[in-house]
Amino acid sequence: xxxxxxxxxxxxxxxxxxxxxxxxxxxxxxxxxxxxxxxxxxxxxxxxxxxxxxxxxxxxxxxxxxxxxxxxxxxxxxxxxxxxxxxxxxxxxxxxxxxxxxxxxxxxxxxxxxxxxxxxxxxxxxxxxxxxxxxxxxxxxxxxxxxxxxxxxxxxxxxxxxxxxxxxxxxxxxxxxxxxxxxxxxxxxxxxxxxxxxxxxxxxxxxxxxxxxxxxxxxxxxxxxxxxxxxxxxxxxxxxxxxxxxxxxxxxxxxxxxxxxxxxxxxxxxxxxxxxxxxxxxxxxxxxxxxxxxxxxxxxxxxxxxxxxxxxxxxxxxxxxxxxxxxxxxxxxxxxxxxxxxxxxxxxxxxxxxxxxxxxxxxxxxxxxxxxxxxxxxxxxxxxxxxxxxxxxxxxxxxxxxxxxxxxxxxxxxxxxxxxxxxxxxxxxxxxxxxxxxxxxxxxxxxxxxxxxxxxxxxxxxxxxxxxxxxxxxxxxxxxxxxxxxxxxxxxxxxxxxxxxxxxxxxxxxxxxxxxxxxxxxxxxxxxxxxxxxxxxxxxxxxxxxxxxxxxxxxxxxxxxxxxxxxxxxxxxxxxxxxxxxxxxxxxxxxxxxxxxxxxxxxxxxxxxxxxx
Numbered sequence: 001x002x003x004x005x006x007x008x009x010x011x012x013x014x015x016x017x018x019x020x021x022x023x024x025x026x027x028x029x030x031x032x033x034x035x036x037x038x039x040x041x042x043x044x045x046x047x048x049x050x051x052x053x054x055x056x057x058x059x060x061x062x063x064x065x066x067x068x069x070x071x072x073x074x075x076x077x078x079x080x081x082x083x084x085x086x087x088x089x090x091x092x093x094x095x096x097x098x099x100x101x102x103x104x105x106x107x108x109x110x111x112x113x114x115x116x117x118x119x120x121x122x123x124x125x126x127x128x129x130x131x132x133x134x135x136x137x138x139x140x141x142x143x144x145x146x147x148x149x150x151x152x153x154x155x156x157x158x159x160x161x162x163x164x165x166x167x168x169x170x171x172x173x174x175x176x177x178x179x180x181x182x183x184x185x186x187x188x189x190x191x192x193x194x195x196x197x198x199x200x201x202x203x204x205x206x207x208x209x210x211x212x213x214x215x216x217x218x219x220x221x222x223x224x225x226x227x228x229x230x231x232x233x234x235x236x237x238x239x240x241x242x243x244x245x246x247x248x249x250x251x252x253x254x255x256x257x258x259x260x261x262x263x264x265x266x267x268x269x270x271x272x273x274x275x276x277x278x279x280x281x282x283x284x285x286x287x288x289x290x291x292x293x294x295x296x297x298x299x300x301x302x303x304x305x306x307x308x309x310x311x312x313x314x315x316x317x318x319x320x321x322x323x324x325x326x327x328x329x330x331x332x333x334x335x336x337x338x339x340x341x342x343x344x345x346x347x348x349x350x351x352x353x354x355x356x357x358x359x360x361x362x363x364x365x366x367x368x369x370x371x372x373x374x375x376x377x378x379x380x381x382x383x384x385x386x387x388x389x390x391x392x393x394x395x396x397x398x399x400x401x402x403x404x405x406x407x408x409x410x411x412x413x414x415x416x417x418x419x420x421x422x423x424x425x426x427x428x429x430x431x432x433x434x435x436x437x438x439x440x441x442x443x444x445x446x447x448x449x450x451x452x453x454x455x456x457x458x459x460x461x462x463x464x465x466x467x468x469x470x471x472x473x474x475x476x477x478x479x480x481x482x483x484x485x486x487x488x489x490x491x492x493x494x495x496x497x498x499x500x501x502x503x504x505x506x507x508x509x510x511x512x513x514x515x516x517x518x519x520x521x522x523x524x525x526x527x528x529x530x531x532x533x534x535x536x537x538x539x540x541x542x543x544x545x546x547x548x549x550x551x552x553x554x555x556x557x558x559x560x561x562x563x564x565x566x567x568x569x570x571x572x573x574x575x576x577x578x579x580x581x582x583x584x585x586x587x588x589x590x591x592x593x594x595x596x597x598x599x600x601x602x603x604x605x606x607x608x609x610x611x612x613x
Contacts, residue, residue: 010286010356012527012547017209017266017292017401018358019526021516022107023056024405026366027064027086028072029469032481039469039480041087045095050498052102054409054509055516058266059099060107060211062366064092068118070180071427072467074109074213075116079198096206105208107266112195113214114181121194122182129169136191137182138174138224153226154238159431161235174224176217176242178427186218186251199259209266212291215252216271216283219245243273249282252290261289268360268401269294275301277351286356293358293401298344300368302336303461331432332453333460338559339536341375349399349530349543361400363391364408369465373414377561377604381495385411389511389587390557390606396515397545397555397608399530404512407470410501411508414465416491421455423488424464433458473499511587518585522610524551533572539564542572550611552579556599557606566599581609 031043041064051059063073066081073083082089099106115122125133140151140163151172154162156179163172164179174183184191199210220242227236260267269291271280275298283291351357363371372378376387388411396402415423421433433454440449458464469485471478471493477485478493490496501507519525528545539560545553554576558564568576581595585608588601595609 009354011353011529013286013356014523014527015292017058019520019523020058020105020266020401021056021519022058022060022401022403023051023054024060024062024365024403026062026406026467028062028486029467029480030406031470031472032483032485035481035483036085037481037483037486038085040085041082041091041095045091045098048095048098048102048104050502052104053513054404055513055520056104056404058105058107058208060403061109063109063111065111068116068180070116071178074111075114075118075178075181076111077116077118078120080201093205100206105266106206107209107211108202108207109213110199110210110215111213112184112198113218114175114177114183117180117182121184126166126168126173129171135188136185138185138220139169139171140174140224141171152224152238153229153236154224154241155235158427159435162238176214183220184218187220187222187247192251192254196255196259199255203259203263203265208264210268212267212269214272215269215291216244216248216274216280216294217242218251219248221245239273244271244279249288249290252283253288256289256291267291267293271295272297277347277357281352281355281357284356284358285352293360295360295362295365296348298348299341299363302340302344303333303374304330305332305334331429331457331461333457338538338541341559342532342535342541345398346530346532346535346543349532353399353529359400360403361395361398362403362405363395364405364466365403366405366466367463369461369463370412370414371408372411373465374460375559378413383561383604384413385508386587387604388508390559390604392508392512392515393555393585393587393606393608394541394557396519397525397543397553399526399528399545402516402519405466407466409509409512410471410496410498412468412471412490412496413492414459415468415488417455417459418491419459419488421458424458424462425487426462426464426467429458429462429464471497473497515585518608518610522551522553522584523547524553524610528553537571540566540571542566544572544576552581552611554579554581554595554609555606556601556609558601558604561603563603564601564605566601568595568597568599579611581611583607584610 025044027039030039031047032039033043033046064082064086065076066078066083067073067076082092096106121133121136124131125136142149143151150161150163156162156175157177162174162176164175165172175181176183186192225241227238229236269283271294274280280294280296282288283294348359371391372384372388376391377383436454437451469478469480469487469489471490473479474494474497478489478497480489501509504510524545524547528547531544533542534540539558541557541559543555556566583590583593588605590607
């Protein structure tokens with residue numbers, strides 16, 4: 001290869017996993033085939049034609065391994081067994097066969113920063129301080145120089161200390177999340193070899209790749225030092241000592257060398273606590289030989305409040321964004337402005353394209369509330385459907401591998417504000433609410449203090465909204481189960497369900513199908529560069545994607561409740577009028593029309609224009 005810069009330009013470098021359309025399934029809530037109230041593998045198999053017809057090329061399953069479900073399956077007790085709630089390995093084999101027969105691929109969720117405390121590895125490790133697996137986890141004796149005895153002052157993501165005392169051995173173990181999720185010690189090569197074996201088990205069985213849970217926290221700073229004290233009397237955020245730790249890239253390069261390079265896989269890493277684009281780019285650059293892509297979190301934090309404490313935490317962690325380091329399932333909601341959203345999108349869309357950065361593009365997943373409620377408008381059925389469509393146009397026209405979460409294609413919204421705290425089963429929601437309740441009782445002296453703002457935060461941002469059982473039809477429980485659903489179903493299932501949208505050309509589902517088909521037919525929507533227009537405009541969201549061969553795609557959207565007139569030469573660019581652009585996708589009118597100097601957009605209208613090379 002010559003030394004010309006052009007030879008190293010990865011902007012339009014093609015790969016099957018870049019053009020993939022990935023559909024995330026949360027198995028517990030997808031479809032129950034046996035009436036026990038919990039979704040299962042056979043239920044997924046029965047819906048494969050629905051998924052294929054949407055335009056999906058890859059299915060990603062959230063964890064289905066044997067688990068006590070302390071954190072909905074992200075606490076794994078056996079990596080090689082399917083939890084009986086979901087079925088058997090034979091059921092998984094049949095699902096895989098059905099996926100492959102339909103020309104799709106199957107991704108599994110790899111959760112290897114931690115296991116369940118019911119995993120054989122941890123049971124063995126906790127049996128004795130001299131056990132040969134003791135160093136597979138982070139065990140520490142009590143400290144005598146502080147009043148708690150805990151090895152350091154780190155806070156768990158689910159509140160409280162990140163250390164749990166084990167009465168059997170009189171020592172503490174580290175758990176960055178739930179106390180039933182002890183962290184694995186990746187500094188131990190035996191642990192890494194065990195993880196490689198788990199990966200090979202599924203890849204050899206036919207799995208096509210992995211989504212890797214919190215993969216950027218697998219390397220902890222040696223010594224596990226105390227975090228700076230920014231909240232006196234509380235446990236502290238210690239993410240500066242485990243997010244993007246000192247050996248994380250070494251471990252992922254080893255993973256690539258020993259496992260991933262031997263298979264034709266797709267890989268995406270979940271990378272919390274980090275908004276620094278240059279830090280995250282290191283995981284995906286072709287020269288790194290680590291992962292194909294990562295999930296940036298910054299857009300998901302756009303509605304997070306910025307307290308003085310969070311700003312202080314940021315100041316103590318050099319180079320970290322103020323919202324990123326304060327990620328503790330903070331569920332208070334604040335109104336955001338469109339210019340904030342555009343700034344975030346532009347940053348990640350343009351990030352180090354020539355060097356080969358690639359991202360996972362998403363606006364919903366199992367850890368986020370519904371996008372139509374956060375980024376659209378769900379105040380009426382009409383606005384819900386209309387803004388769900390403009391979000392589909394927005395989403396499908398982004399650079400990066402596209403991820404769609406179950407129900408997103410139907411425009412499903414958050415649960416009703418009438419829901420009580422008892423209707424939110426997620427451990428993060430429950431912990432956060434009751435911590436706030438306890439603090440307010442102490443500060444006000446009232447047994448029942450006002451919790452309206454806390455409930456509003458849950459309504460807007462709780463993970464539970466994405467985990468509500470899917471609404472398949474208008475029958476009882478939305479057709480999800482013939483039994484008692486594990487979680488309350490949506491109040492609107494009789495009108496907002498898949499059966500009511502299949503075959504309806506004007507439905508959100510039909511629009512999604514057309515948007516995904518348009519993306520597949522136009523490589524500029526996958527590989528094109530990204531140029532934003534009118535960055536400070538508070539209604540207009542517009543950008544152009546272009547390839548070197550001259551192909552171009554222009555997205556013009558009204559992200560507001562008011563009518564909008566777009567003057568193309570003034571608000572976009574005079575040169576755009578010379579590109580022979582035609583509207584190929586619209587949630588209102590205008591399909592087939594050429595681009596004009598003036599575009600009239602009603603609330604949440606969007607148009608996508610395409611020009612050929």
